[in-house]
Amino acid sequence: MSRIHVTANVNGDEVEFLADPRETLLDCLRDHLGLTGSKEGCGTGDCGACSVTLNGRLVSSCLVLGVEAQGAEIATIEGMAKDGDLHPLQRKFVEHAALQCGFCTPGFLVAAKALLERNPDPTETEIRFWLAGNLCRCTGYDKIIRAVQDAAAEMRGAA
Amino acid sequence: MVEVNLWSGLRKFTDGAEVVEVEAKTVGQVLDALIEAHPGLGPVIEAGVSVAVDGEVVTGGRQMPVAPDSEVFLMQQIKGG
Amino acid sequence: MAKDEITKGYTWIGTTPDRPDGLDKVTGRARYGADFSLPNMLHGAVVRSPHAHARIVKIDATKALALTGVKAVVTRADLPTGLTGEDLYLQENTLAGEKALYDGHAVAAVAATTALIAQDAAKLIEVEYEVLPHVTDVDEAMKPDAPVILPGCADHSVPEGSAPNVARYIDFGRGDLDAGFAEADVVRSAHYTTEATHQGYIEPHAAVGQMGADGKGEMWVCTQGQWYIRKMCSAVLGTDPAQLRVTPSEIGGGFGGKTTIFMEPLPLALSKKAGGRPVKMVMTRAEVLRATGPTASASMDVKMGMKKDGTITAARVDFRMQGGPFPGASPVGEALSCAFACYDIPNLGHHGWEVLANRPKCAAYRAPGSPMAAYAVESMVDELCRELGLDPIEVRLKNGVKEGTRASFGPKYKRIGLVETLEAAKAHPNYAVELGPNQGRGVASGFWFNHGGETSVSMAITEDGTAQVSVGTPDIGGSRASIALMAAETLGIPYENVRVNIVETGALGVNEPTHGSRATFASGKAMWEAAQGAIKEMCKRAAQKWDIDPEAVTWKDGAAHPAGENAGKFEPMTIKEIAAEMGKTGGPISGHHESTPSGAGPSFGTHVVDVEVDPETGHTKVLRYLVVQDAGTAIHPAYVEGQYQGGAAQGIGWALNEAYIYGQDGRLQNPIFLDYRMPVASDLPMIDTVIVEVPNPGHPFGVRGVGETGITPPLPALANAIHAATGARLRKLPMNPPAVLAAIRAKG
Numbered sequence: 010m011s012r013i014h015v016t017a018n019v020n021g022d023e024v025e026f027l028a029d030p031r032e033t034l035l036d037c038l039r040d041h042l043g044l045t046g047s048k049e050g051c052g053t054g055d056c057g058a059c060s061v062t063l064n065g066r067l068v069s070s071c072l073v074l075g076v077e078a079q080g081a082e083i084a085t086i087e088g089m090a091k092d093g094d095l096h097p098l099q100r101k102f103v104e105h106a107a108l109q110c111g112f113c114t115p116g117f118l119v120a121a122k123a124l125l126e127r128n129p130d131p132t133e134t135e136i137r138f139w140l141a142g143n144l145c146r147c148t149g150y151d152k153i154i155r156a157v158q159d160a161a162a163e164m165r166g167a168a
Numbered sequence: 169m170v171e172v173n174l175w176s177g178l179r180k181f182t183d184g185a186e187v188v189e190v191e192a193k194t195v196g197q198v199l200d201a202l203i204e205a206h207p208g209l210g211p212v213i214e215a216g217v218s219v220a221v222d223g224e225v226v227t228g229g230r231q232m233p234v235a236p237d238s239e240v241f242l243m244q245q246i247k248g249g
Numbered sequence: 250m251a252k253d254e255i256t257k258g259y260t261w262i263g264t265t266p267d268r269p270d271g272l273d274k275v276t277g278r279a280r281y282g283a284d285f286s287l288p289n290m291l292h293g294a295v296v297r298s299p300h301a302h303a304r305i306v307k308i309d310a311t312k313a314l315a316l317t318g319v320k321a322v323v324t325r326a327d328l329p330t331g332l333t334g335e336d337l338y339l340q341e342n343t344l345a346g347e348k349a350l351y352d353g354h355a356v357a358a359v360a361a362t363t364a365l366i367a368q369d370a371a372k373l374i375e376v377e378y379e380v381l382p383h384v385t386d387v388d389e390a391m392k393p394d395a396p397v398i399l400p401g402c403a404d405h406s407v408p409e410g411s412a413p414n415v416a417r418y419i420d421f422g423r424g425d426l427d428a429g430f431a432e433a434d435v436v437r438s439a440h441y442t443t444e445a446t447h448q449g450y451i452e453p454h455a456a457v458g459q460m461g462a463d464g465k466g467e468m469w470v471c472t473q474g475q476w477y478i479r480k481m482c483s484a485v486l487g488t489d490p491a492q493l494r495v496t497p498s499e500i501g502g503g504f505g506g507k508t509t510i511f512m513e514p515l516p517l518a519l520s521k522k523a524g525g526r527p528v529k530m531v532m533t534r535a536e537v538l539r540a541t542g543p544t545a546s547a548s549m550d551v552k553m554g555m556k557k558d559g560t561i562t563a564a565r566v567d568f569r570m571q572g573g574p575f576p577g578a579s580p581v582g583e584a585l586s587c588a589f590a591c592y593d594i595p596n597l598g599h600h601g602w603e604v605l606a607n608r609p610k611c612a613a614y615r616a617p618g619s620p621m622a623a624y625a626v627e628s629m630v631d632e633l634c635r636e637l638g639l640d641p642i643e644v645r646l647k648n649g650v651k652e653g654t655r656a657s658f659g660p661k662y663k664r665i666g667l668v669e670t671l672e673a674a675k676a677h678p679n680y681a682v683e684l685g686p687n688q689g690r691g692v693a694s695g696f697w698f699n700h701g702g703e704t705s706v707s708m709a710i711t712e713d714g715t716a717q718v719s720v721g722t723p724d725i726g727g728s729r730a731s732i733a734l735m736a737a738e739t740l741g742i743p744y745e746n747v748r749v750n751i752v753e754t755g756a757l758g759v760n761e762p763t764h765g766s767r768a769t770f771a772s773g774k775a776m777w778e779a780a781q782g783a784i785k786e787m788c789k790r791a792a793q794k795w796d797i798d799p800e801a802v803t804w805k806d807g808a809a810h811p812a813g814e815n816a817g818k819f820e821p822m823t824i825k826e827i828a829a830e831m832g833k834t835g836g837p838i839s840g841h842h843e844s845t846p847s848g849a850g851p852s853f854g855t856h857v858v859d860v861e862v863d864p865e866t867g868h869t870k871v872l873r874y875l876v877v878q879d880a881g882t883a884i885h886p887a888y889v890e891g892q893y894q895g896g897a898a899q900g901i902g903w904a905l906n907e908a909y910i911y912g913q914d915g916r917l918q919n920p921i922f923l924d925y926r927m928p929v930a931s932d933l934p935m936i937d938t939v940i941v942e943v944p945n946p947g948h949p950f951g952v953r954g955v956g957e958t959g960i961t962p963p964l965p966a967l968a969n970a971i972h973a974a975t976g977a978r979l980r981k982l983p984m985n986p987p988a989v990l991a992a993i994r995a996k997g
């Protein structure tokens with residue numbers, strides 16, 4: 010199958026790649042652009058390990074085709090820290106031991122960031138429902154929720 | 169002599185005895201002596217068993233010492249997740 | 250936030266600093282199995298049986314090999330013959346031989362220049378099957394006329410005349426059961442069943458393998474144990490393990506499911522056939538669910554007798570567990586050993602049958618066998634408590650095992666902490682919360698042995714006075730942090746000055762995997778020994794400088810000190826000073842330790858759960874959840890809590906929702922996460938924890954393993970809570986809404 014030339018903006022960088030029309034955005038990020046921070050846990054939109062934002066919208070990149078990224082702005086876990094400064098969510102995840110194996114962590118961070126941009130002061134229930142599309146098998150979610158709450162509080166304080 | 173407690177399923181190899189006495193100073197010697205006295209235990213022991221000496225499971229530790237008054241148990245081999 | 254919770258006079262142990270690999274793991278930099286690539290790499294795909302049981306008549310790869318970009322195909326014919334025992338079963342499971350034994354069983358593999366071409370090629374490999382009758386249910390598989398899966402599978406333990414799929418029979422016990430039951434005021438028996446569940450790690454299996462015609466190879470793989478990968482792949486491929494170098498990637502969860510091999514030999518076999526080009530293979534989620542893990546399904550009978558005062562007089566279990574199509578995989582032996590491990594019961598009987606079925610080969614899953622056993626036994630204890638109107642914690646305290654009690658599986662316990670967990674649960678505010686309508690509280694305890702296992706660790710002192718520790722147990726849940734804390738404590742240097750590396754098979758002697766809750770216990774214990782070697786050498790260097798006897802030097806707070814007045818008056822020499830000149834004082838300083846450590850201390854736990862059951866839908870909502878567990882010593886309490894919470898969440902999933910669902914055709918009907926539904930954040934409350942610390946005498950810092958016990962009590966605790974809320978007793982898992990609703994209705 011002939012491949013299609015795609016240009017996009019990923020984490021502020023202009024990128025281009027050749028995508029097989031069957032390849033997902035996740036495949037393209039990982040295999041063509043070397044951005045392996047986004048993970049594939051299921052490939053069916055059920056685990057959220059592949060979460061990225063596409064033109065500001067939170068998506069499962071395993072459910073987006075690579076060719077759909079043409080002209081889009083994409084943000085992945087690799088772009089979350091700015092100039093070496095961790096995002097408060099990233100810091101709080103480490104401080105709260107909100108990761109064990111860490112495989113789900115990039116997806117949770119990207120999804121949680123999208124939540125806090127929309128709702129800077131979410132309740133525990135709101136956090137739990139927003140993150141219900143992200144599976145974590147290790148932590149039981151307790152410390153993840155606390156890390157998000159703490160990061161939100163810090164970000165509100167700083168704002 | 170060291171008293172070795174077997175699980176009841178092994179009795180058929182030991183003429184019905186659930187406790188067998190062997191001459192041994194280490195876990196390895198216990199196992200070897202058991203097989204020598206009761207060859208039917210050979211396949212069981214070679215397939216892998218856990219040995220508890222005085223309440224401590226010493227899987228793989230053939231060199232571990234055993235005293236005459238040690239309490240020795242053969243147990244189903246335990247795997248872990 | 251380090252050093253703010255100093256306990257027991259330790260400087261580092263018991264604090265909760267950031268984990269050393271934290272930054273890598275929150276920035277996406279950490280490299281997991283599928284993140285690794287090599288130049289000139291090929292991609293592999295696997296052809297899997299769509300049948301639960303079928304003779305393989307013919308495999309024709311002509312069309313696949315004709316596809317541009319396809320470089321190699323392997324089938325069983327490419328693997329050596331003559332293997333026996335577990336090696337043979339591993340090989341059979343890697344690629345089917347004469348028969349495909351379960352839905353998803355690998356039949357052939359292909360390597361091509363891209364993953365898409367490999368997938369296309371896999372579809373072009375033609376396999377002709379002769380479909381055979383199959384059996385997936387454990388009780389069906391035990392019938393005398395069940396389809397025979399592996400003729401002659403029975404070992405010496407199986408009585409003559411048993412059903413053909415019984416591979417092993419176990420019985421042990423003590424006392425006089427009849428007399429014991431006669432003494433009881435109430436004797437009850439019941440039948441319980443659990444369905445298979447999967448470990449459910451979010452990272453699918455992935456590996457890059459490279460092997461030349463000379464049999465020398467390398468592999469990068471997500472695994473709990475790189476040496477097991479080396480040993481097992483070499484056995485399956487008939488190659489020399491010493492020639493295979495295995496590097497573990499970061500690992501995205503394992504829970505026992507990554508202690509063994511599934512597809513891992515295939516990239517090596519394909520690479521060898523494709524002229525030594527590296528081959529990458531990554532499983533899809535459906536492949537993971539169909540063909541890796543899972544745990545056993547179980548059919549269990551329990552009979553127990555209790556006096557009016559709560560004393561348990563006698564108990565018997567009969568457990569039947571299928572572990573897939575090969576002997577040795579069913580955890581029935583462990584299940585029996587755990588069944589009554591929490592209780593001091595004079596008269597006991599245990600009977601177990603290991604059964605083969607047309608399902609994937611079972612792998613270990615967190616305290617293998619113990620959760621099923623606990624479901625049956627702890628439910629029955631609750632049934633008896635309710636019948637006699639007794640408090641479930643008091644009854645457990647009355648019959649609970651302590652130091653010196655003879656365990657149900659034989660030996661006497663050393664220092665253990667069951668009673669402490671029960672007391673802490675009783676004292677916890679959760680136990681006093683008033684419950685409303687349709688709400689109920691459940692209590693259950695659980696046990697796991699924990700494990701030492703082969704261990705090899707080395708420690709090198711770096712030129713700047715920091716320390717580098719090489720361990721062979723992959724870090725699944727923060728063990729780098731716990732080992733670094735113990736190393737800092739042992740050497741008397743800051744936590745930040747320790748670097749813990751998880752190394753490849755060429756860098757250390759053999760290590761068993763991170764399993765059996767052993768990483769912090771066994772690698773920690775070996776690290777301590779290795780550090781003693783390094784400390785001894787550092788003391789010697791100081792003694793040389795001071796011109797005194799090395800015996801007259803002691804190590805304290807990261808420095809060599811003269812042992813006392815008589816040794817002489819010298820300023821302490823710090824690790825930094827000693828390290829700075831070690832090249833000139835005798836060369837590099839290091840320590841190492843190799844052993845199969847004994848002394849793993851069992852860990853007991855008690856859980857208390859409150860639920861609310863919707864009488865209209867049968868949906869169970871977990872209102873609050875408490876885990877109390879004995880850690881021995883909590884090295885990094887936050888990661889200990891994490892193990893408790895994660896274990897509880899997996900147990901909740903097993904209890905309420907997760908199950909392998911097989912159709913009449915023997916095919917797995919729910920091989921994706923949408924249908925194999927694990928708990929998500931909105932299903933759970935915060936999970937409260939109490940870390941009990943009853944130090945393990947078998948470890949320098951008192952560590953017991955903490956990883957496994959936590960999955961054991963949730964199954965019965967939830968059943969007991971649902972009963973309390975609804976009056977309906979569910980003796981079959983999962984207790985999903987339809988099952989709970991049916992049970993409520995059946996009760997009338």
Ligand code: FES
Pocket residue numbers: 048049050051052053054055056057058059060069070071072
């Ligand atoms: S990989 Fe995309 S949701 Fe799981």
Ligand code: FES
Pocket residue numbers: 107108109110111112113114144145146147148451501502
């Ligand atoms: S930390 Fe392992 S899946 Fe979330």
